[in-house]
Amino acid sequence: MATDIQELLEDSVLVQCRVNGAHVEEEIHPATSLLDFLREQLRLTGTHMGCMTGHCGACTVMIDGQITKSCITLAASVQRKKITTVEGLRNEDDSLHPVQQAFCEESGFQCGYCSPGMLLSTLELLRENPNPSDAEIRKALSGNLCRCTGYQSIVRAVRVASKLYSVDKDSVS
Amino acid sequence: MSLRLQYARPRDLDQTIGLLDGLSAGAMVIAGGQELMPHLNYGRISPSVFVDIGNLKELQGISATDEGISIGALTVHRDLQTNALINESLPLLAYAAAQIGGGRQVHNRGTIGGNIVAVHPLYDIIPALLVLEAQIEIVSAAGSRVSNLGDLLTDTSHQLGTHALLTRIVVPHPPQPHGWAYEKLKISDGCYASANAAAMVTLRPDGKLGAVRLTIGAVTEQTIDLTPALSDLVAEDPDADLNDTIAEVCKASIPEPLSDQQGHGEYRRAMASVVARRAVAAAVESARG
Numbered sequence: 333m334a335t336d337i338q339e340l341l342e343d344s345v346l347v348q349c350r351v352n353g354a355h356v357e358e359e360i361h362p363a364t365s366l367l368d369f370l371r372e373q374l375r376l377t378g379t380h381m382g383c384m385t386g387h388c389g390a391c392t393v394m395i396d397g398q399i400t401k402s403c404i405t406l407a408a409s410v411q412r413k414k415i416t417t418v419e420g421l422r423n424e425d426d427s428l429h430p431v432q433q434a435f436c437e438e439s440g441f442q443c444g445y446c447s448p449g450m451l452l453s454t455l456e457l458l459r460e461n462p463n464p465s466d467a468e469i470r471k472a473l474s475g476n477l478c479r480c481t482g483y484q485s486i487v488r489a490v491r492v493a494s495k496l497y498s499v500d501k502d503s504v505s
Numbered sequence: 506m507s508l509r510l511q512y513a514r515p516r517d518l519d520q521t522i523g524l525l526d527g528l529s530a531g532a533m534v535i536a537g538g539q540e541l542m543p544h545l546n547y548g549r550i551s552p553s554v555f556v557d558i559g560n561l562k563e564l565q566g567i568s569a570t571d572e573g574i575s576i577g578a579l580t581v582h583r584d585l586q587t588n589a590l591i592n593e594s595l596p597l598l599a600y601a602a603a604q605i606g607g608g609r610q611v612h613n614r615g616t617i618g619g620n621i622v623a624v625h626p627l628y629d630i631i632p633a634l635l636v637l638e639a640q641i642e643i644v645s646a647a648g649s650r651v652s653n654l655g656d657l658l659t660d661t662s663h664q665l666g667t668h669a670l671l672t673r674i675v676v677p678h679p680p681q682p683h684g685w686a687y688e689k690l691k692i693s694d695g696c697y698a699s700a701n702a703a704a705m706v707t708l709r710p711d712g713k714l715g716a717v718r719l720t721i722g723a724v725t726e727q728t729i730d731l732t733p734a735l736s737d738l739v740a741e742d743p744d745a746d747l748n749d750t751i752a753e754v755c756k757a758s759i760p761e762p763l764s765d766q767q768g769h770g771e772y773r774r775a776m777a778s779v780v781a782r783r784a785v786a787a788a789v790e791s792a793r794g
């Protein structure tokens with residue numbers, strides 16, 4: 333049977349997904365990146381825009397628990413997925429997530445621009461590997477650039493985070 | 506941002522092929538988007554339609570068949586690294602995928618199909634797959650065909666056209682036992698290669714070299730397959746000094762090295778011999794277990 337092409341082509345896309353646990357339904361332009369969708373349409377500005385080529389990692393978010401660079405992800409492709417942004421790390425009582433707590437304690441940031449991405453990459457690492465070595469930490473963060481800290485304090489922060497964080501008590505959705 | 510861009514998410518392979526067949530050349534297939542989105546963001550491409558193949562079941566999964574290991578085109582780099590079958594049967598591919606830059610984020614989303622179709626000289630998958638003599642399954646409205654990956658890459662493009670899909674990669678079961686190595690020379694951990702080499706070696710029962718397969722990437726526009734040029738090494742003692750032979754073969758096959766942020770041409774030419782020698786030596790070691 334011949335494919336009805338016109339029927340399949342959409343000028344705008346209805347995206348239905350969950351963002352930080354909440355159901356979201358939005359009409360978007362097909363070229364919209366996940367970054368623009370989060371920042372411009374949902375006003376979740378914690379996810380930062382950096383290079384727009386996928387190198388710097390400032391725009392890192394999670395899709396179904398896996399870190400992704402949102403600037404090089406098509407928003408239309410996250411249909412029925414679960415998105416987690418840095419805003420979703422906050423505990424219900426407004427206290428800091430253990431990974432955020434560790435970054436504060438160890439000064440794992442200076443200007444803070446890379447922090448949202450660093451935090452989510454750390455969370456994915458600790459969910460898989462609760463006790464990473466320094467080499468494993470560096471590898472896990474190799475997709476996130478920081479131009480301030482020289483990385484030493486970030487590695488320390490992840491080490492401390494591994495002590496504070498426990499997968500069993502993880503409430504991030 | 507192209508204002509005329511349309512979007513389609515076909516439900517299965519048949520529908521995708523029908524759609525691609527009817528669309529103009531401006532339509533583009535998008536899988537993980539790790540290649541296309543940077544180009545879109547910087548206005549370097551302006552597709553008329555994005556055909557999102559990200560959910561096609563027919564392009565997913567990894568399995569062992571009589572022909573070899575069949576890898577769906579949508580398999581992401583992370584799966585190549587963690588899948589038990591790939592690790593057991595094609596450790597070279599698992600290792601090469603782990604050397605891809607861009608961090609875990611890119612590994613979670615970039616697909617093997619997209620990496621091949623990008624035919625980028627600095628990438629890591631093609632050198633590994635060429636050494637493994639991979640075959641590619643291509644489906645279009647004209648039907649399905651299987652081609653050697655090497656035959657598809659006769660120039661710097663892939664010859665798929667805009668109406669065909671790469672559906673699966675089939676890697677023949679490698680000879681057992683075999684040794685393998687992948688050497689990626691890079692400026693820092695997340696970087697593209699300045700030179701890379703993939704090698705596969707078998708040893709004869711008398712300890713002499715059996716097959717020696719070697720590819721060099723990131724030094725010229727196209728990955729170079731040095732296997733035919735190295736046929737003299739067969740039956741050689743692997744402990745003999747093979748460096749001169751390898752260096753000569755490398756030099757002769759690199760008339761015009763790339764010159765870019767990964768290093769100047771002359772440096773790249775010199776480094777090609779270095780990674781080639783290291784890869785063959787490491788593959789011999791690994792063949793000895």
Ligand SMILES: Cc1cc2nc3c(=O)[nH]c(=O)nc-3n(C[C@H](O)[C@H](O)[C@H](O)COP(=O)(O)OP(=O)(O)OC[C@H]3O[C@@H](n4cnc5c(N)ncnc54)[C@H](O)[C@@H]3O)c2cc1C
Nearest residue numbers: 386536537538539540541606607615616619620628629671
């Ligand atoms: C920061 C960064 C660093 C990187 N570093 C490396 C590196 O060091 N080494 C390396 O090897 N790679 C590297 N990459 C590249 C990455 O591996 C590829 O971009 C990725 O594999 C492409 O897959 P995709 O599914 O995202 O492709 P897409 O962007 O979706 O598509 C890429 C191309 O392939 C076509 N296509 C995709 N799937 C099919 C199919 N099944 N059939 C037909 N056509 C198809 C598309 O039309 C498009 O032309 C890097 C990428 C980034 C962003």
